[in-house]
Amino acid sequence: xxxxxxxxxxxxxxxxxxxxxxxxxxxxxxxxxxxxxxxxxxxxxxxxxxxxxxxxxxxxxxxxxxxxxxxxxxxxxxxxxxxxxxxxxxxxxxxxxxxxxxxxxxxxxxxxxxxxxxxxxxxxxxxxxxxxxxxxxxxxxxxxxxxxxxxxxxxxxxxxxxxxxxxxxxxxxxxxxxxxxxxxxxxxxxxxxxxxxxxxxxxxxxxxxxxxxxxxxxxxxxxxxxxxxxxxxxxxxxx
Amino acid sequence: xxxxxxxxxxxxxxxxxxxxxxxxxxxxxxxxxxxxxxxxxxxxxxxxxxxxxxxxxxxxxxxxxxxxxxxxxxxxxxxxxxxxxxxxxxxxxxxxxxxxxxxxxxxxxxxxxxxxxxxxxxxxxxxxxxxxxxxxxxxxxxxxxxxxxxxxxxxxxxxxxxxxxxxxxxxxxxxxxxxxxxxxxxxxxxxxxxxxxxxxxxxxxxxxxxxxxxxxxxxxxxxxxxxxxxxxxxxxxxxxxxxxxxxxxxxxxxxxxxxxxxxxxxxxxxxxxxxxxxxxxxxxxxxxxxxxxxxxxxxxxxxxxxxxxx
Numbered sequence: 001x002x003x004x005x006x007x008x009x010x011x012x013x014x015x016x017x018x019x020x021x022x023x024x025x026x027x028x029x030x031x032x033x034x035x036x037x038x039x040x041x042x043x044x045x046x047x048x049x050x051x052x053x054x055x056x057x058x059x060x061x062x063x064x065x066x067x068x069x070x071x072x073x074x075x076x077x078x079x080x081x082x083x084x085x086x087x088x089x090x091x092x093x094x095x096x097x098x099x100x101x102x103x104x105x106x107x108x109x110x111x112x113x114x115x116x117x118x119x120x121x122x123x124x125x126x127x128x129x130x131x132x133x134x135x136x137x138x139x140x141x142x143x144x145x146x147x148x149x150x151x152x153x154x155x156x157x158x159x160x161x162x163x164x165x166x167x168x169x170x171x172x173x174x175x176x177x178x179x180x181x182x183x184x185x186x187x188x189x190x191x192x193x194x195x196x197x198x199x200x201x202x203x204x205x206x207x208x209x210x211x212x213x214x215x216x217x218x219x220x221x222x223x224x225x226x227x228x229x230x231x232x233x234x235x236x237x238x239x
Numbered sequence: 240x241x242x243x244x245x246x247x248x249x250x251x252x253x254x255x256x257x258x259x260x261x262x263x264x265x266x267x268x269x270x271x272x273x274x275x276x277x278x279x280x281x282x283x284x285x286x287x288x289x290x291x292x293x294x295x296x297x298x299x300x301x302x303x304x305x306x307x308x309x310x311x312x313x314x315x316x317x318x319x320x321x322x323x324x325x326x327x328x329x330x331x332x333x334x335x336x337x338x339x340x341x342x343x344x345x346x347x348x349x350x351x352x353x354x355x356x357x358x359x360x361x362x363x364x365x366x367x368x369x370x371x372x373x374x375x376x377x378x379x380x381x382x383x384x385x386x387x388x389x390x391x392x393x394x395x396x397x398x399x400x401x402x403x404x405x406x407x408x409x410x411x412x413x414x415x416x417x418x419x420x421x422x423x424x425x426x427x428x429x430x431x432x433x434x435x436x437x438x439x440x441x442x443x444x445x446x447x448x449x450x451x452x453x454x455x456x457x458x459x460x461x462x463x464x465x466x467x468x469x470x471x472x473x474x475x476x477x478x479x480x481x482x483x484x485x486x487x488x489x490x491x492x493x494x495x496x497x498x499x500x501x502x503x504x505x506x507x508x509x510x511x512x513x514x515x516x517x518x519x520x521x522x523x524x525x526x527x528x529x530x531x532x533x534x535x536x537x538x539x540x541x542x543x544x545x546x547x548x549x
Contacts, residue, residue: 049457079459089454105254106460150458 001027001158001189002048007057009043009213017043019213020057025191027157030184032200033193035210041193044210045160048191049081050074062157079107082151082188086163088143090135096122096146097131103150121149125179141172148179152188159183161192165199177203251464258468259475262444269440270476276436277480277531278487280429281524285488287422288520290511294415297513298408307333308402309371309392313341319397320369326395327371330388335374341365368399430531433480437473437535445469445543452543466540470533477532481525488524489515 002025009018018040025031033041046052047059050066059066062080069077090099100118109117122128125145135143144164151159161180165173177199184190194200200207209216263270309323320338327333339347344367349356359366393401445452455465495512516524 075456075459075461077459078457081459083457089450091451091454102254103454103458105251106455106458106464108251111250111253154459 001025001029001062002191003058003060004044004047005058005060007047007054007059009040009047009052010055016213018047018054021210021213021215022057023208023215025189027189028184028187030181030190030203030205031192032203032205032207033191033210034195034197034200034207035216036195038212039210040213041195041210042162043213045083045162045191045193048158048160049078049083079154080157082148082154082156082159084144084147084151084159084161084164086166088135088147088167090143090146090150092135095132095134096127096138099135099146100150100153103153107154109154117153118149121153122146124152124182125149139172140167141169141175144168144172144176145179148176148183152183156188158189158191161190163194164192165194165196170198173199174202251467255467255471259471262468262472263475263479266440266444266447269443270472273433273437273440273476273532273535274480274483276433277430277477277528278483280426280433280531281481281484281528282487282491283429284422284426284527285484285516285520285524286491287418287426288524289488289492289516291415291418291422292516292520293511293513294411294418298411298415306375307373307389309336309373309398310400310402311369311371311397312399313366313368315369315397323371323392323395323398326392327373332375332385332388333373333392335376336371337374339370339372341367341369344368344370426527430527434531434535435538437476437532438538440476441469441473441536441539442542444472445539466543469540469543470536473532473536473539474529475532477528477530477535478525479528480532481528484528485521485524 002023004021004023007018007021008016010016021040021044023044033044035041043052047054047066048061050069053067061077064077091102094102097115097118100121101114104114104117105111118131119128122131125148127142127145127149130138130142130146135146138146144167148161148164151161159180164180165176168176173196180190180192181203309327311320311323324336324338327336342365345359345365348367349359389401389403392398452465492512492515515521
C-alpha cells in the first residue's frame with residue numbers, strides 16, 4: 001500500500017528533512033507516525049500526497065511510483081486519498097453542507113447525489129443535524145469531524161491525517177479517533193501523524209517513530225478500545 | 240431521508256458560473272475598476288469607429304469617385320446650358336452626363352440633407368445653380384490632357400465652376416481610414432492596459448482564495464476546475480465592460496442627436512452621427528471585451544500552477 005525505499009528529502013544542503021527512510025504500511029492498516037516537532041512527519045505526508053518529491057529514493061503508493069506520476073494524473077491520484085489537517089481547513093464562508101458539496105463538485109460527483117452523500121457521511125460523524133451551520137458556529141471537535149467527513153466523502157483507500165487532534169481536548173480527541181478507527185474498520189488504510197503519546201497508547205496501533213528525519217524504533221501496540229458495537233459509520237457503508 | 244440544506248448543489252459548470260458571479264459581487268469595487276477600464280478602452284475605439292463608419296457612409300451616399308460636377312451660373316440662359324451640353328457631348332470622355340436643373344438640385348438637397356431643410360425654407364429663392372454631373376470611366380485627375388479638357392470646360396460661357404468630386408471623396412476616405420486606425424491604436428493600447436488591470440484583479444482574487452485553491456488541489460480538483468471560475472470571472476468582467484461601452488456609446492450617440500438642433504450641429508450630425516454603429520460592430524466590441532477579459536485572467540491563472548514538487 002505505502003512503501004518508502006531509502007527516501008531522503010533535502011530542501012537545501014544544510015536542511016535535511018528525511019534521511020534514508022524506508023517504511024511500509026499494508027492495505028487496511030492503521031499506523032501512527034510520531035516523533036518530536038521537526039522529525040519529518042509532515043514531510044512524509046506531503047511526499048505521499050506528492051506535494052513534494054524525494055531527493056533520493058522511491059515512493060510507491062497503491063502500486064504507483066510517485067516519481068513517474070504525471071502532473072495531469074495527480075488529481076485522480078489525490079481523489080483516492082482523504083486528507084485531514086490540524087487546522088481543519090474548512091471554508092468558513094460555506095455551510096457544512098456546502099463544504100462537502102464543494103468537494104463533491106470538484107470531484108465530479110453528480111449534483112443529485114450531493115445531499116444524500118453529505119447527509120450519510122455527516123450522520124456517520126454524528127453531525128447531520130448541523131448541515132446548515134457555518135464552521136465558526138461549530139466547536140473545534142465538530143469542525144474536525146466535518147473535516148473528516150470531507151476526507152471520507154469519496155471513500156478513500158487511504159486517509160492521512162496531520163495532527164488531527166492537535167487543537168482538541170482529550171475527550172474530543174477520543175471522539176475523533178473513534179471516527180478514524182471506524183474508517184479503518186471499513187477498509188481504509190489510516191496513516192496518522194501525531195506527537196500525542198497518550199492518544200497512541202490508548203488507540204494501540206503500530207507506531208512509526210521518527211527523530212531528526214531518521215526512522216526510529218517501530219513498536220506494535222496492542223489494539224485497544226475498538227468499537228464494541230457496529231456504529232452509524234458502519235451503517236453508512238450500506239447506503 | 241433527505242438532507243435539508245439551503246441551496247441546490249451545482250454541477251461543475253454551474254459552480255464556475257456561480258463562483259465567478261459571486262466573486263464579481265463580493266469584490267465589486269475592484270471588479271468595477273476592471274470593467275470601467277475595459278469600457279473606456281472599447282468606448283474610445285467605438286467612438287472612432289462610429290465617426291469613421293458614418294463618414295464612409297456619407298461618402299458612399301455622394302459617391303463621386305469617377306464624377307465631375309459642372310456648375311453653371313445661377314442665371315444661366317438656355318443657350319449657355321446648351322453650349323455646355325455641346326462641349327460635353329463633343330468630348331467622348333465627358334459624354335456620360337446628366338443635367339440637374341435648379342429645381343432638381345433643390346429637391347435633391349432636401350432629400351439628402353433633411354436636417355437642413357428648414358434652412359432652405361427661410362430663403363427667398365432657390366440658391367442652387369443648374370449643373371451637369373459627368374460620369375467618368377476612370378479617375379484621371381493627374382492626366383495632363385484631361386486637366387486641359389477641364390480647363391477648356393471652365394472657359395465655356397455660363398460655366399461657373401468645375402468640381403472634381405473624387406478629390407474630396409478620396410480625402411474624406413483617407414480621413415475615415417486614419418480615424419479608424421487611430422481608434423484601433425488608441426483602443427488597442429487601452430484594451431491591453433485594461434486586460435492587465437483584469438489580470439491584476441484576478442491575481443488579487445486568487446491570492447485571497449489561495450486557501451480554497453490549496454484545499455481544491457489536495458482533494459483532487461483538476462487545474463481546469465480550479466482555474467475555471469477565475470477565467471470566467473475575467474471573461475464576465477470583459478463582457479460587462481463591452482456591454483457598458485456599447486451602452487455608453489449609444490447614450491453618447493443619442494445625446495448628440497438630442498443636442499443637434501441648430502443647423503450647424505445638424506450638418507455635423509449628418510456627417511458624423513447619422514447612424515449608430517451596425518450591430519455586428521457592436522457585437523465585435525463586446526467580443527473584444529470578452530477577449531481582453533479572457534486574456535487578462537489567462538495571464539493570472541497560468542501563473543498560478545501548483546508549485547513544482549521540489
